Amino acid sequence: SAVISQKPSRDICQRGTSLTIQCQVDSQVTMMFWYRQQPGQSLTLIATANQGSEATYESGFVIDKFPISRPNLTFSTLTVSNMSPEDSSIYLCSVRRSRETQYFGPGTRLLVL
Protein backbone atom coordinates (compact mmCIF):
# COMPACT_ATOMS: atom_id res chain seq x y z
CA SER A 1 0.00 0.00 0.00
CA ALA A 2 0.95 3.67 0.02
CA VAL A 3 0.18 6.46 2.45
CA ILE A 4 -0.28 9.78 0.69
CA SER A 5 -0.68 13.19 2.26
CA GLN A 6 -1.66 16.41 0.56
CA LYS A 7 -1.33 20.01 1.62
CA PRO A 8 -3.38 22.08 1.91
CA SER A 9 -6.46 19.97 2.56
CA ARG A 10 -8.67 22.85 1.45
CA ASP A 11 -8.37 26.49 0.48
CA ILE A 12 -10.43 29.43 -0.65
CA CYS A 13 -8.66 31.63 -3.17
CA GLN A 14 -9.33 34.79 -5.12
CA ARG A 15 -9.47 34.69 -8.88
CA GLY A 16 -6.23 35.54 -10.61
CA THR A 17 -4.05 34.07 -7.87
CA SER A 18 -2.12 30.78 -7.85
CA LEU A 19 -2.08 27.86 -5.42
CA THR A 20 0.56 25.16 -5.06
CA ILE A 21 -0.58 21.76 -3.82
CA GLN A 22 1.93 19.40 -2.26
CA CYS A 23 1.83 15.61 -2.39
CA GLN A 24 4.00 13.51 -0.09
CA VAL A 25 4.23 9.70 -0.26
CA ASP A 26 5.50 7.52 2.57
CA SER A 27 7.90 5.62 0.32
CA GLN A 28 9.40 5.81 -3.13
CA VAL A 29 7.12 5.44 -6.11
CA THR A 30 7.80 5.71 -9.80
CA MET A 31 4.37 6.53 -11.17
CA MET A 32 2.54 9.58 -9.87
CA PHE A 33 -0.59 11.18 -11.28
CA TRP A 34 -2.63 14.32 -10.68
CA TYR A 35 -6.41 14.22 -11.12
CA ARG A 36 -9.16 16.80 -10.91
CA GLN A 37 -12.68 16.09 -9.71
CA GLN A 38 -15.15 18.86 -10.42
CA PRO A 39 -18.25 19.05 -8.21
CA GLY A 40 -20.47 16.02 -8.69
CA GLN A 41 -18.27 14.65 -11.46
CA SER A 42 -15.85 11.81 -12.04
CA LEU A 43 -12.07 12.03 -11.95
CA THR A 44 -10.19 13.53 -14.88
CA LEU A 45 -6.47 13.00 -15.34
CA ILE A 46 -4.48 16.23 -15.49
CA ALA A 47 -1.01 14.82 -15.97
CA THR A 48 1.39 11.98 -15.29
CA ALA A 49 4.46 13.00 -13.30
CA ASN A 50 7.14 10.34 -13.37
CA GLN A 51 10.42 11.24 -11.70
CA GLY A 52 13.25 12.01 -14.06
CA SER A 53 11.09 13.17 -16.93
CA GLU A 54 8.84 16.07 -17.80
CA ALA A 55 5.22 15.74 -16.83
CA THR A 56 2.90 14.48 -19.55
CA TYR A 57 -0.31 16.48 -19.80
CA GLU A 58 -3.69 15.24 -21.00
CA SER A 59 -5.70 16.99 -23.65
CA GLY A 60 -7.21 20.16 -22.26
CA PHE A 61 -4.51 20.73 -19.65
CA VAL A 62 -1.39 22.81 -20.28
CA ILE A 63 1.83 23.31 -18.40
CA ASP A 64 1.39 27.08 -18.12
CA LYS A 65 -1.86 26.60 -16.24
CA PHE A 66 -0.90 23.50 -14.22
CA PRO A 67 2.89 23.40 -13.75
CA ILE A 68 4.08 20.25 -11.99
CA SER A 69 7.32 19.47 -10.21
CA ARG A 70 8.61 16.02 -9.30
CA PRO A 71 11.97 16.54 -7.58
CA ASN A 72 12.24 13.04 -6.10
CA LEU A 73 10.45 9.71 -5.78
CA THR A 74 8.34 10.71 -2.75
CA PHE A 75 7.19 14.26 -3.52
CA SER A 76 5.40 16.30 -6.15
CA THR A 77 3.66 19.65 -6.46
CA LEU A 78 0.86 20.84 -8.69
CA THR A 79 0.28 24.58 -9.14
CA VAL A 80 -3.05 25.92 -10.28
CA SER A 81 -2.19 29.24 -11.90
CA ASN A 82 -4.24 32.35 -12.61
CA MET A 83 -7.27 30.74 -11.05
CA SER A 84 -10.87 31.30 -12.08
CA PRO A 85 -14.07 29.99 -10.48
CA GLU A 86 -14.05 27.14 -13.04
CA ASP A 87 -10.96 25.79 -11.29
CA SER A 88 -12.99 25.07 -8.15
CA SER A 89 -12.51 21.32 -7.75
CA ILE A 90 -10.94 18.59 -5.70
CA TYR A 91 -7.36 17.96 -6.81
CA LEU A 92 -6.07 14.46 -6.11
CA CYS A 93 -2.59 13.05 -6.07
CA SER A 94 -2.31 9.36 -6.95
CA VAL A 95 0.52 6.84 -7.07
CA ARG A 96 1.21 3.35 -8.30
CA ARG A 97 4.25 1.23 -7.51
CA SER A 98 3.55 -1.58 -9.90
CA ARG A 99 1.23 -2.08 -12.82
CA GLU A 100 -1.47 -3.02 -10.35
CA THR A 101 -3.12 -1.19 -7.47
CA GLN A 102 -3.37 2.60 -7.55
CA TYR A 103 -3.70 4.72 -4.41
CA PHE A 104 -5.11 8.18 -3.87
CA GLY A 105 -4.40 10.98 -1.47
CA PRO A 106 -7.18 12.64 0.52
CA GLY A 107 -7.49 15.47 -1.99
CA THR A 108 -7.26 19.25 -1.87
CA ARG A 109 -10.59 21.03 -1.98
CA LEU A 110 -10.23 24.32 -3.81
CA LEU A 111 -12.84 27.06 -4.01
CA VAL A 112 -12.10 30.05 -6.21
CA LEU A 113 -14.13 33.18 -5.65
Add this chain to the structure above:
Amino acid sequence: GIQVEQSPPDLILQEGANSTLRCNFSDSVNNLQWFHQNPWGQLINLFYIPSGTKQNGRLSATTVATERYSLLYISSSQTTDSGVYFCAVEQGSNSGYALNFGKGTSLLVTP
Protein backbone atom coordinates in the same frame (compact mmCIF):
# COMPACT_ATOMS: atom_id res chain seq x y z
CA GLY B 1 -9.14 6.53 -25.56
CA ILE B 2 -11.04 3.76 -23.87
CA GLN B 3 -14.64 4.59 -23.02
CA VAL B 4 -15.90 3.46 -19.61
CA GLU B 5 -19.63 3.29 -18.92
CA GLN B 6 -21.09 2.49 -15.53
CA SER B 7 -24.62 1.55 -14.61
CA PRO B 8 -26.84 2.34 -12.90
CA PRO B 9 -25.85 5.99 -12.29
CA ASP B 10 -27.77 6.08 -9.00
CA LEU B 11 -28.97 3.39 -6.64
CA ILE B 12 -30.89 3.47 -3.37
CA LEU B 13 -30.96 0.35 -1.23
CA GLN B 14 -32.35 -0.61 2.10
CA GLU B 15 -29.84 -1.98 4.57
CA GLY B 16 -29.36 -5.70 4.06
CA ALA B 17 -30.14 -5.72 0.35
CA ASN B 18 -27.79 -6.95 -2.36
CA SER B 19 -26.75 -5.06 -5.49
CA THR B 20 -24.78 -5.43 -8.71
CA LEU B 21 -22.92 -2.56 -10.33
CA ARG B 22 -21.78 -2.84 -13.93
CA CYS B 23 -18.84 -1.41 -15.86
CA ASN B 24 -18.56 -1.70 -19.64
CA PHE B 25 -15.41 -0.72 -21.48
CA SER B 26 -14.82 -0.18 -25.16
CA ASP B 27 -11.46 -1.88 -25.73
CA SER B 28 -9.14 -4.45 -24.24
CA VAL B 29 -7.58 -3.40 -20.95
CA ASN B 30 -4.35 -4.08 -19.10
CA ASN B 31 -5.72 -2.96 -15.79
CA LEU B 32 -9.16 -2.54 -14.24
CA GLN B 33 -9.82 -1.33 -10.73
CA TRP B 34 -12.89 -0.61 -8.62
CA PHE B 35 -12.85 2.26 -6.13
CA HIS B 36 -15.21 3.48 -3.43
CA GLN B 37 -15.34 7.20 -2.73
CA ASN B 38 -16.81 7.72 0.70
CA PRO B 39 -18.97 10.74 1.60
CA TRP B 40 -15.85 12.56 2.82
CA GLY B 41 -14.24 12.22 -0.60
CA GLN B 42 -11.56 9.64 0.15
CA LEU B 43 -11.00 7.12 -2.64
CA ILE B 44 -10.40 3.56 -1.48
CA ASN B 45 -9.18 0.86 -3.80
CA LEU B 46 -11.52 -2.15 -3.64
CA PHE B 47 -10.19 -4.48 -6.32
CA TYR B 48 -7.52 -4.77 -8.95
CA ILE B 49 -9.27 -7.12 -11.37
CA PRO B 50 -8.33 -7.07 -15.08
CA SER B 51 -9.85 -10.55 -15.36
CA GLY B 52 -11.39 -13.27 -13.24
CA THR B 53 -13.17 -13.11 -9.90
CA LYS B 54 -12.14 -11.84 -6.49
CA GLN B 55 -13.89 -11.60 -3.16
CA ASN B 56 -13.26 -9.47 -0.09
CA GLY B 57 -15.80 -9.89 2.66
CA ARG B 58 -19.21 -8.73 1.46
CA LEU B 59 -17.79 -7.43 -1.79
CA SER B 60 -16.86 -9.40 -4.85
CA ALA B 61 -15.97 -8.53 -8.42
CA THR B 62 -15.88 -10.32 -11.73
CA THR B 63 -14.31 -9.14 -14.96
CA VAL B 64 -14.99 -10.87 -18.26
CA ALA B 65 -12.25 -9.30 -20.36
CA THR B 66 -13.30 -11.00 -23.62
CA GLU B 67 -16.74 -9.43 -23.32
CA ARG B 68 -15.42 -6.11 -21.97
CA TYR B 69 -17.36 -5.79 -18.77
CA SER B 70 -16.88 -6.00 -15.04
CA LEU B 71 -19.37 -6.44 -12.22
CA LEU B 72 -19.13 -5.39 -8.58
CA TYR B 73 -21.37 -7.24 -6.15
CA ILE B 74 -22.31 -5.84 -2.78
CA SER B 75 -24.09 -8.25 -0.47
CA SER B 76 -25.94 -7.47 2.77
CA SER B 77 -25.40 -3.76 2.24
CA GLN B 78 -24.71 -1.46 5.18
CA THR B 79 -25.10 2.29 5.55
CA THR B 80 -21.32 2.60 5.48
CA ASP B 81 -21.38 1.29 1.89
CA SER B 82 -22.90 4.59 0.80
CA GLY B 83 -20.83 6.69 -1.57
CA VAL B 84 -19.76 6.60 -5.18
CA TYR B 85 -18.31 3.50 -6.81
CA PHE B 86 -15.94 4.07 -9.70
CA CYS B 87 -14.63 1.66 -12.29
CA ALA B 88 -11.29 2.70 -13.83
CA VAL B 89 -9.31 1.14 -16.66
CA GLU B 90 -5.79 1.58 -17.91
CA GLN B 91 -5.47 3.12 -21.31
CA GLY B 92 -2.12 1.51 -22.08
CA SER B 93 1.46 2.63 -22.49
CA ASN B 94 0.60 5.67 -24.62
CA SER B 95 -0.83 7.34 -21.53
CA GLY B 96 1.83 6.22 -19.11
CA TYR B 97 -0.41 3.62 -17.50
CA ALA B 98 -2.86 6.18 -16.08
CA LEU B 99 -6.36 5.08 -15.15
CA ASN B 100 -9.39 6.37 -17.03
CA PHE B 101 -12.47 6.63 -14.80
CA GLY B 102 -16.12 5.98 -15.49
CA LYS B 103 -18.76 8.41 -14.23
CA GLY B 104 -19.51 6.26 -11.22
CA THR B 105 -22.53 4.76 -9.49
CA SER B 106 -23.83 6.78 -6.56
CA LEU B 107 -25.11 4.42 -3.87
CA LEU B 108 -27.23 5.36 -0.89
CA VAL B 109 -27.98 2.69 1.69
CA THR B 110 -30.80 3.62 4.04
CA PRO B 111 -31.37 2.16 7.53
